[in-house]
Amino acid sequence: MNNSFNFSEFSRQSPKGILVIYINLIYRVIKLTWIFLFIILKDFSKISNVGANYFYLGLVSVLIFLLVRAYLIYKNFQFKIDGEEFILKQGILKKTNTSVPFYRIQNINFKQNIIQQIINVFEVSIETAGSTKSEISIKALSYDKAKALKEIISNSSSLDTKTFTELDRKPLVKISVKELFKVSLTENHLQNLFLFLALVLGFFQQIQQIADSLGRTESLDGFISESTDAVSTSFFVVFILIIILTITALISSFVRIFLIHFNLVAYLNDDSFEINQGLFTKKSIVLKKQKVQNITVSTNPIKRIIGISFITFKQAVSGKLNKKKNKLIKIVGCKKDQVATIKSSLFDFEEVEFQNKQYPDSYYKKRVYIFSFLFLIALYIGVYFLHPHLEIFYSTIITVPLFVFLIRKKLKKRFYKITDSLLLVGRGLLETHATYLEVFKVQNIKLKQTFFQKKSNVADIILQTASGKITIPCLQYNEAIKIYNHALYKVEISKKSWM
Amino acid sequence: MENFKNDVVLELPNITEIAFTKVDKNYFKVICINFLLFFIPLLVVLIVLHHFVISEEFLGKTTFIYIAFFLFFEYIFLHLFLGFPKRKYAVREKDISYTSGLFIKKMTTVPFSRIQHVEIDEKPVSRLFDLAALSVYTAGDSSDDLEIKGIKKETAQQIKEFISTKINE
Numbered sequence: 001m002n003n004s005f006n007f008s009e010f011s012r013q014s015p016k017g018i019l020v021i022y023i024n025l026i027y028r029v030i031k032l033t034w035i036f037l038f039i040i041l042k043d044f045s046k047i048s049n050v051g052a053n054y055f056y057l058g059l060v061s062v063l064i065f066l067l068v069r070a071y072l073i074y075k076n077f078q079f080k081i082d083g084e085e086f087i088l089k090q091g092i093l094k095k096t097n098t099s100v101p102f103y104r105i106q107n108i109n110f111k112q113n114i115i116q117q118i119i120n121v122f123e124v125s126i127e128t129a130g131s132t133k134s135e136i137s138i139k140a141l142s143y144d145k146a147k148a149l150k151e152i153i154s155n156s157s158s159l160d161t162k163t164f165t166e167l168d169r170k171p172l173v174k175i176s177v178k179e180l181f182k183v184s185l186t187e188n189h190l191q192n193l194f195l196f197l198a199l200v201l202g203f204f205q206q207i208q209q210i211a212d213s214l215g216r217t218e219s220l221d222g223f224i225s226e227s228t229d230a231v232s233t234s235f236f237v238v239f240i241l242i243i244i245l246t247i248t249a250l251i252s253s254f255v256r257i258f259l260i261h262f263n264l265v266a267y268l269n270d271d272s273f274e275i276n277q278g279l280f281t282k283k284s285i286v287l288k289k290q291k292v293q294n295i296t297v298s299t300n301p302i303k304r305i306i307g308i309s310f311i312t313f314k315q316a317v318s319g320k321l322n323k324k325k326n327k328l329i330k331i332v333g334c335k336k337d338q339v340a341t342i343k344s345s346l347f348d349f350e351e352v353e354f355q356n357k358q359y360p361d362s363y364y365k366k367r368v369y370i371f372s373f374l375f376l377i378a379l380y381i382g383v384y385f386l387h388p389h390l391e392i393f394y395s396t397i398i399t400v401p402l403f404v405f406l407i408r409k410k411l412k413k414r415f416y417k418i419t420d421s422l423l424l425v426g427r428g429l430l431e432t433h434a435t436y437l438e439v440f441k442v443q444n445i446k447l448k449q450t451f452f453q454k455k456s457n458v459a460d461i462i463l464q465t466a467s468g469k470i471t472i473p474c475l476q477y478n479e480a481i482k483i484y485n486h487a488l489y490k491v492e493i494s495k496k497s498w499m
Numbered sequence: 500m501e502n503f504k505n506d507v508v509l510e511l512p513n514i515t516e517i518a519f520t521k522v523d524k525n526y527f528k529v530i531c532i533n534f535l536l537f538f539i540p541l542l543v544v545l546i547v548l549h550h551f552v553i554s555e556e557f558l559g560k561t562t563f564i565y566i567a568f569f570l571f572f573e574y575i576f577l578h579l580f581l582g583f584p585k586r587k588y589a590v591r592e593k594d595i596s597y598t599s600g601l602f603i604k605k606m607t608t609v610p611f612s613r614i615q616h617v618e619i620d621e622k623p624v625s626r627l628f629d630l631a632a633l634s635v636y637t638a639g640d641s642s643d644d645l646e647i648k649g650i651k652k653e654t655a656q657q658i659k660e661f662i663s664t665k666i667n668e
Contacts, residue, residue: 316638442613443609443613444608444610444613444645445608446607447605448603448604448606449603450602450603450604451602466638481514485514488512489512491610492593492594492612494612
């Protein structure tokens, strides 16, 4: 073990950190002001010489100010380890002193964005659960120092991570570029398209807001109404649009997958998973098995043909919903045996696999059909009011069978299996998700029964975990009570820590 | 953990067989006062609108608007009134449960071993009747945790003590 670093005294990060902080600050300023910069640069030729000089002067002074700020941030950022606590001092004017006891630390992750890769330093982020405080991140540490820090924290914490031998470890999952290509190709492109469109929409809204304040709305509105007219008149344009959307969807899938999951390597250790991935920003995550709340194995029809699925690990979230995204850890492109290895390393899943699938009561079927068709009817009424032509109802020839098809898919995928210690809940529409939850990790449990459900003697069960809830809809009342009692019993006799 | 035994039990403790306690009767008064505090200002606003903001279109429909307004609040009040006896709670050796709801019946149980902290709230109106609300929080989504409104402050205190000793065991 390399512990030539003394952490008992306050120390600063690597001096290279100034550069990392500086670029980060510049990036943040650009992100805030890019629209103004864009407007200025667009009309830059029209600005007089004197004006341009002022602009340069302003730019230079901002850059110098940021450099000074970066230096001061670096200078005032100090950390040490005192006993069983990690202590951090930071702040230029407003000094903050943070101390994190080791047992509260959930993860220690290494990260490298492109600049950190170039100057060869690591960003170390310390994740804590249960506190609403944002995680601590040290922007620049040399590899040796980062490693030493991690070893100290993980060794003295009550949940020992064994120091793994670096050399002869065989990765559990390793995704080559070719495999990643396959993964991207079989992604849910529709979902990626929506994500992309949402991003673009947000972007346009920002532009429009600025344009509004500058009084240029008319030209923009004119542009939009012109183009919508064109869309409704020309079939050709619609056709082109569909092709463009398809290509955008494909590209956005590829970009997303390659950015996040490039060079994915996952290792299985005694009590944790280690996952390394990322193209520009390399991330290395250590995930303690004990802290995994539940896992979801997902696949879709195309992925199933080539035999891959992806696994989502859920860790405890600290109350705030927006942090949830960070706590989702995904391994894409897993083969069947790899999925089985991961599952068996977490819990004993054999028994649950062999059980018969239990389906919700037929009440659920009725409910889904009724709600879906009410939605469809409302949709048609809405469209009819906007566009009063009876022709639109011809489209029911396609939409009704499509709805029925989707509902049947949804119903077929909604199942659950429960054994003594494990709960498996399946759901999905086009994709198939199977969530595995160890029963004793439940936080609280709820039974919900509407007036209509009571008449049919069914009820919903909602299991609240530290990483979101899991619902089993419309069970026979007796069955629901049985699960309710069983889950409570399991939680109350369990002596194991849930995280 | 190795010597931990887990024998098969034939009969699990059944949640439906425990005796639930209704919340304090006085709490209905609190509900009524809160209801009036909400209802009366709205009624005043409506009357003021009726008498001072005279508009031709509005005048023709006054009766209709008043009837709709009263019907809506009557419905809410009836819902509160009929729903009140459904608010029940129970404390067992190892967990705490709360059930409520007229049209949508809900029952929540939180095992003591998962409780992060317990809180007692006393709202101004409740304090007049010496009542309090007891909330328990787990690591899950806090909006879905358990809150028992309208129990005697003393009872709330006792339950809190009980849970605290159980957690520390």
